[in-house]
Amino acid sequence: MAPARPPTSRRRRLHPGNRGGRGDAGVVDVLVVDDDDGVRTTVAEILRRARHSVAVAEDGRAALDRLQELRVGVLVMDVRMPRLDGVGLLRALEEPPPAVVMSAYRVDDDLRRSLGSSVAAYLRKPFRPEHLLAAVAGALGAGA
Numbered sequence: 001m002a003p004a005r006p007p008t009s010r011r012r013r014l015h016p017g018n019r020g021g022r023g024d025a026g027v028v029d030v031l032v033v034d035d036d037d038g039v040r041t042t043v044a045e046i047l048r049r050a051r052h053s054v055a056v057a058e059d060g061r062a063a064l065d066r067l068q069e070l071r072v073g074v075l076v077m078d079v080r081m082p083r084l085d086g087v088g089l090l091r092a093l094e095e096p097p098p099a100v101v102m103s104a105y106r107v108d109d110d111l112r113r114s115l116g117s118s119v120a121a122y123l124r125k126p127f128r129p130e131h132l133l134a135a136v137a138g139a140l141g142a143g144a
Helices: 037-049 060-069 086-092 109-115 129-142
Strands: 026-033 054-057 070-078 099-103 119-124
Touching (some): 026 037, 026 060, 026 129, 037 054, 037 070, 037 129, 054 060, 060 070, 060 086, 099 129, 109 119
Parallel strands (some): 026 054, 026 070, 070 099, 099 119
């Protein structure tokens, strides 16, 4: 059973820059959110080598904090994380940026519905770097 959607009044607004407005926050192409330090570091390095600007967060709660200070083009995130998982992260955002979801587990139809329409792509761990880069490029194009 999918967790209930938080009331609208509890949903976080993104930094104004994430909604197309102007803000004084930093700007990054990608925010990588994963509780596994090795995965987070590897994904960030692949993206940086492809000349993307990247920020990282260790779970959904840390990502919410980063999204208050950064303008983000796309989230690349794990589904299962402590404190706040990927479903909770997307539901906590009033207007989430496009997301690329990574998971070591099968993403079934119920989970896809729970994640919502902001998900641009799903990647099953482990994945090839070129699949990650293609998914991020597609998501960045979808958010433009």
